[in-house]
Amino acid sequence: MQQQRRATVPGAGGGAFLQxxxxxxxxxxxxxxxxxxxxxxVAPRLLTLILQHLSRRRTKNKKTLPAELDERTFGESVVHVLRTGLEPQRFPTFCAVLVGGSTLLQEPLKRIIARVATGLGDTARLRIARWLASLVAASFSLRLLQSKPGLPRRDSSSAVAAQADRDAQGGKKFAGRTLDLTLFAATQAVDVIVGELWSRHRARRTAARKWTKGEQFISRMIDPLTFVASCGTIMWAWFYSPDSLPSGYNRWITSAAHVDLRLIEALRRARSGELRYAEETGQAPLLGAMCKDYGLPYEWGDPVKVVPFPCDIVHMGRGPSCEYHAWRRFWLSWRWAMYTYLPLALALQLRKPTRKSPLLALLSASRSSAFLATFITFFYYGVCLGRTRVGPHLVGKTVPCRQRIDSGLCVGAGCFLCGWSVLIETASRRRDMALFVAPRAMATLLPRRCAADKQWRETLVFAASVAVVFTCALENPERVRGMMGGILGLTMRN
Structure with missing residues (x-):
């Protein structure tokens, strides 16, 4: 089984570089x-530097740096990126200690276990040795990564970074810089454990000829359901508590949404009670100014005069039809996504180019763009369903009901619908995407920082999770799903 797994791992049969x-x-x-x-x-940072450098060279703005100074600054930045990647408290050293410790400690621990537990067989000794080796290596590697001094990472939210700066000035010490990594490991471990239990359940039911269509349906839908729940949580956080998301992730969602932020602010104020229908709370200028910008009557943005504000405002001047707005959202989002996905798909096809490579790249990019466009469209149309199409018929059309709808129900409908766009993707892509968004959804439910004296809890969760995943990767590599399974299969082989 392990030999078959290795044959499917990209690069496993490649050149001598990684062998x-x-x-x-x-x-x-x-x-x-x-x-x-x-x-x-290092590669993503270098790519960003190169793209920025090329963009500066093409620009005609007179305020750009002189050519000689720009080249020198670019060279210094490249050297800085290459050098900082070699620092002992960075991610490469973390990876080496984690994987190297997990493999090198196995034999010494196996001999110790053989002396202490003489009644165990070789298989049990090896399994325990692998688990303990991974546990020790994970604990040490994470502590190494956590020992690097400094404020939260640059992708932390501005509020988190500002609070961390104030705490540092006050002499307080907090942890949490490695939370995303810990949640990623925990998600992989849960997936391994649940997958193994479900596999054994299926084997028993199949052997007894009691495996039902309902259970088969659950097997197929577990990844989509995970994605739907995770995306719903993330989008709710983006709407109402954006500081719980990393700033880079938050900016990317905002960029993909192509939404007027005044509309988002109005719905946030409706939830907080600052904006109330049929009551004068001074909120008319917010949506009123937005209406003027999109050629709509100013009064439509006054929550005292118009209850609720029309969906024309949600459509940002594209007419009253929610269905037309949804279709236009799909087209604009698909076109925007193609600018990103098509170059990536073409680059992937260059690994083994054929006559069909351009067509395959176009189909792959179109499918991924359709997924993202459907995700965005479902979210917006879900808001419209909640506000006008379905919500008022279920909740009511009185002023308190309208307030309740715009205070969260309409956004909740969009959060629930958007994730179902994953059904456009293939089964393997659904699996990878579910494993990608699940830890990010978990992060929105937890504080980004914790007291330094409580950091041992995170270390324990990370170490135990890695021990589960690494032990499974060595004994049953097919059980570690997604991209992580392929990476571990490539990395941990001798």
Missing amino acids: LRSLPPALRPLVRAYLLGYASA
């Missing part, structure tokens, strides 16, 4: 993990 035949087998996982960690940490 490292010149190194002793015991050291290959450690070095391979360091190289992959270094590439993943």
Whole structure:
């Protein structure tokens, strides 16, 4: 089974670069993990620098740096990125300690267990040794990453970073910089455990010829349901508590949404009670100014005169039809997404180019763009369903009911619908996407920081989760699903 797994891992049968035949087998996982960690940490930053440099060279703005100074600044930035990636408290060293420790400690621990627990068989000793080796390596590697001094990462929200700065000035010490990594490991561990239990349940039911269509349906829908629940949580957080999301993630969602932020602010104020229908609370200028910008009557934005404010405002001047607005949203979002997905799809096809590569790249990019466009369309149309199409018929049309709808029910409808766009993707993509968004959804439910003396809890969760995933990757690699399974299959082989 493991040999079959290795044959399917990208790069497993590639050149000698990652096979490292010149190194002793015991050291290959450690070095391979360091190289992959270094590439993943440095390559995106280098790509960003290159794109920024090319953009500056093409611009005709007179305020740009002189050519000679720009080249020198670019070179210094590249050297800085390459050098900081080599620091011992960075991600590459973390990867090397995590993987290297998990593999190198196995044999010593197995010998110790053999002396202490003489009644255990070789298989049980190896399994316990692997679990303990991964536990120790994960604990040490995470502590190494956490030991780097400094404020929260740049992708933390501005409010979190500002509070951290005030706490640092006051002498307080807080932790939480590695929360996203810990939640990612915990999600993978839960997926491994639940998947193994479900697999055994299925084997028993199949052997007894009691496996039902309902259970088969659950097997197919577990990933889509995970994605739907996770995306709903993330979108709710983006709407009402954006500081719970990393700032980069928050900006990307806002960019993809193409929404007037005054509309978002109005719905937030409706939820907080600052904006109340049929009551004068001084909120007319917010949506009133928006109405003027989109050629709509100013009075439509006054919550005292118009209850509720028309969906024309939600459509941002594209007419009263919710269905037309949904279709136009789909088209604009699909076109916007193609600018991102098509170059990536073409680049992936260059690995093994054929005559059909351009067509395959176009189909792949179109499908991914359709997913994103449907996600955005479902969210907006869900808001319209809640506000005008369905919500008033279920909740009521009185002023308090309208207030209740715009205080969260309409946004909740959009949050519930948007994730179902994942059904457009293939089963393998649904799995990867579910595993990608689940830890981000969990992060919105937890504080971004914790007291430094409570950091041992995070370390324990991370270590136990990694021990589960790594042990499973060595004993039953097919059980570790998604991209992580492929990476571990490539990294941990001798």
